[in-house]
Amino acid sequence: MSDDAAQPADHDQLTLVWFRDDLRVDDHEALTAARTDGQVIGIWIREQRDADGLGPRPLGAAARWWAHESLRALGTELDGLGIPLLFAAGPAADIIPQAAAELGVDAVRWSRRYAPASRALDAKIKTLLTDAGCAAHSNPGALLVEPWTVSPQSGDFYKVFTPFFNAVRDRKVGDVLPVPAKQPPLPEARQAAMDDHDWVSDLDGLGLRDGTGHRNESGTDSGGTDMGTDGTTSARVPQWWKSTVAQHWSPGCREAQRQLQGLGESIDGYGDSHDVPGDPDSTSALSPRLRFGELSPRQALAAALDLPDISDDDRYAWIRQLYWREFSWHLTYHLPHIETEPMRSEFARFPYEDDPEALKHWQNGTTGIPLVDAGMAQLWQAGWMHNRVRMATASFLTKNLLIHWWHGEQWFWDTLVDADEANNPVSWQWVAGCGADAAPYFRIFNPERQRERFDPHGEYVNRWLGQGPGGLTQAERAGEDCEPIVDLKASRQAALAAYDRMKAESD
Incomplete structure (x- = not known):
């Protein structure tokens, strides 16, 4: 689209732009098209999956912190363009049609989503809008x-x-599309009416920063929303926006x-x-x-x-x-089921171990394997981990500890600021050997060799070791009194034996 196409038309069509995972004003096709058509109101919803499982996967704790801060910044950018940004929480299939009707918009636009459950929801909402006489458009951009x-x-x-x-x-x-032109002020009556709806919230009212992402006894977070975790996150999850992740990101x-x-x-x-x-x-x-x-x-x-x-x-x-x-x-x-089901169907029979204590050591960064523990500490403190270390920590969990990849995927979902519905499960399946991977199962990352090869002078390990949720004493940080919870050579052989058993059962 040319720069000329980014200029608004003469008529006054009003479009509701539904922001999702597209928190920007540059190179935003839905926003640009809406401004070309006329004036814009923005909305972002903290969504819940409906009774049929439709909708995006609920955000993990670290991602919720990021979303809150990024939405605050987006609101400032949109305000500079004269575009109001509204917030809501709940089922989008209820909120979007209601908002479109009560705001009196001519159309709703959004950037396409690609996870099957979200695509199905968007198709449902498009039908509801069209049946109500409101145009609905999905745009590329992700x-x-x-x-x-x-x-x-x-x-x-x-x-x-x-x-x-x-x-x-x-x-x-x-x-790349430019930032759209600033729009003239909305009519005063419309501005006054925007907040007068039971579905409207302010940003703080969404509860993105209220909890810490761990489940209470009912299996929900403090806001009553199913966070999609496996229940293994602990009450020691830090206040992300104060003491940990906020120190590393803006x-x-x-x-x-x-x-x-x-x-x-x-x-x-x-x-x-x-x-x-x-x-x-x-x-x-x-x-x-x-x-x-x-x-x-x-x-x-x-x-x-x-x-x-x-x-x-x-x-x-x-x-x-x-x-x-x-x-x-x-x-x-x-x-459609890549979040929970292996791409290679035979891995549904893989003999994983049920070892909550070992899983907790891995989450806490107290396995006694320096590179693994340093990686889990970086994840805890920064909400992020270097990709080479992600592979090593994931391989250790799934192949040395023989714990199902789903438990690791869930932990990363709750603690990574960059966890999305595609990269997170696809990457975990890749490392576990059950995903899109032409390499044989016996590619097992030895974390000690990985450390010797990629961190030979200890810059990474010395920077992060001991800062995970489990913490380490000074002696343990120096490598004393912190015995590995598993022998790397013996556990590798156990992983290969487990793979052979799975193959024998599949033949």
């Missing part, structure tokens, strides 16, 4: 490649990354743009450095920005392609990671 537009000759969707990447890497993705689309401007520092040398967790510039750390749509993937790709004085090897090593995100959503679009 992905570079719409999942239904690419498929292999031999099947309906790609199940291995490299063929997927080769099929989409050279596709044109369009130009959510919001303006801050995302500032961070994107420094992309060159991360991409320069990326091919060699991206696996080094102790190097603060080894990754771009843009994952939460993409997860909440503070940046569009098109903006990220354009920035990478425009960088001068960067080698093509480094540039495309980073771009390849951007397309891993696309691949995860490609799989999620086609596999």
Whole structure:
């Protein structure tokens, strides 16, 4: 779309733009189209899945903190454009049609979602709006490649990354859209009426920061909303916005743009450095920005392609990671139960262990394996973990401890600021060996060898060890009196034996 197309039309059509995981004003196709048509009111809903399971997965604790802060920043940006942002909480299938009717809008627009339960909900809402005489439009913007537009000759969707990447890497993705023009003030009567509805809340009233993400005795958080965790989070979950995650991040689309401007520092040398967790510039750390749509993937790709004085090897090593995100959503679009069911059906019979004590050690960062414990501490303190360490900690849980990947996926969902419905389960299945992975099961990450190879001088381990929820004494931080909870060599053999038993039962 050209700059001219971003200018509003002469007529006064009013559109409700439903923000979801697209908390930005730059390169926002739904917002741009709405301003082209006339004036805009924005809305964001803290959604609940309905009785049929439709809707997005409820946010984990760290993501709720991020959403709150990012929404505050989005409200400021929209206010500068003359666009009000309303808030609500509850089932979107009830709120959106009611809001559209009571606000008297001509149309509702949103950015497309791709998880099957969210797609089904959006289709339901579109039908409700259309039946009520209100136009409903979904716009692209969350992905570079719409999942239904690419498929292999031999099947309906790609199940291995490299063929997927080769099929989409050279596709044109369009130009980045500018910020829409500021709109004139809404009529006073309409402004006065916007808050006079029982579904309207303020940002603080959404309860995104009220709890800590752990379940109470009824299995819900303090607001009564099912958070989708496995009940293993403890009462020691920190106050994310005060003492931990807030010390490491500044959510919001303006801050995302500032961070994107420094992309060159991360991409320069990326091919060699991206696996080094102790190097603060080894990754771009843009994952939460993409997860909440503070940046569009098109903006990220354009920035990478425009960088001068960067080698093509480094540039495309980073771009390849951007397309891993696309691949995860490609799989999620086609596999409605990827959150809970293995892609490889035989793994439904894998003999996982039920070991709550070992799981707690892993969550607390007290396994006695330095790289694992340092990684779980970084996760606890920053709501984020370096990708190389994510793989090592996930492999340790699923293959050395033989604990079901779902427990780890749930813990990451509750503690990662960048956990989304595609990357989180797809990545866990990949490491566990039951997902989109052509490599054999016996690829088991030895966390000691990983530490020797990628953190040989201990910058990463020394930075984080002992800062997880379990804490460590000074002696334990020095490696004393902290025996590993499992022997790495023996547990590897046990994992291979368990895999052989599963295969024998499948034959």
